[in-house]
Amino acid sequence: MGTTVTKQARAEQTRLLLLDAAAVLLHRDGYAATSMVDIAREAGVTKGGLYFHFSAKDEVCDEVQQAAVTVLREHVEHQVRAAQPALRRLEALGRALMGWLGTDPKVGASFRLAREMGSKDARFVVFSRAWFGQVRQCVADANAAGELAGDLPLDTVALLLVVTCVGLESVVASGAIGPDVDLARTLTELWQLIERAQPRSAGPAARSARR
Numbered sequence: 001m002g003t004t005v006t007k008q009a010r011a012e013q014t015r016l017l018l019l020d021a022a023a024v025l026l027h028r029d030g031y032a033a034t035s036m037v038d039i040a041r042e043a044g045v046t047k048g049g050l051y052f053h054f055s056a057k058d059e060v061c062d063e064v065q066q067a068a069v070t071v072l073r074e075h076v077e078h079q080v081r082a083a084q085p086a087l088r089r090l091e092a093l094g095r096a097l098m099g100w101l102g103t104d105p106k107v108g109a110s111f112r113l114a115r116e117m118g119s120k121d122a123r124f125v126v127f128s129r130a131w132f133g134q135v136r137q138c139v140a141d142a143n144a145a146g147e148l149a150g151d152l153p154l155d156t157v158a159l160l161l162v163v164t165c166v167g168l169e170s171v172v173a174s175g176a177i178g179p180d181v182d183l184a185r186t187l188t189e190l191w192q193l194i195e196r197a198q199p200r201s202a203g204p205a206a207r208s209a210r211r
Helices: 002-029 036-043 047-053 057-081 086-103 105-117 122-144 154-174 183-195 204-210
Strands: none
Touching: 002 036, 002 047, 002 057, 002 105, 036 047, 036 057, 057 086, 057 105, 057 122, 086 105, 086 122, 086 154, 086 183, 105 122, 105 154, 122 154, 154 183
């Protein structure tokens, strides 16, 4: 029994090594420049060991995105448990995303896959759609709690936030802006614009969201 558990643990460890290696390469080099051989080499695993776990590169990409979705869901669940106002959750989500892009290759790889491959196959936008869904939910919750003016087009507000974050990710990835640009401050200024649209007679939830 102990031997079986050990083999299973080793197999799981190898699978995680492969996913981590794939995320690093996909984030850094992109889909086209990353091969199965590259992933095996980066992980220090034989090619046979790689194919034992994954039959094709697209399958690896699927699991990298699912791992990124798990990161997203854990963050959202934590914010909900903390009973944060919806606008604060929205701000935290944007800040977390900017942080993940610099520290978590799974999220960075998922964004790059969507940018490079999303128009070719919907399987490459799994994380992006999950993230967009969370943004829309936060906006809807903010509206229901009276944190936004009632006449705002909610889908447009959500899209504005998504486009802003995607645009920031794209310009960073392209090197079009220098490292001295404070992305977190840029997002903060966006939240401030949204908060100015709050009704003057906002209730306790909205006042709490401002603080």
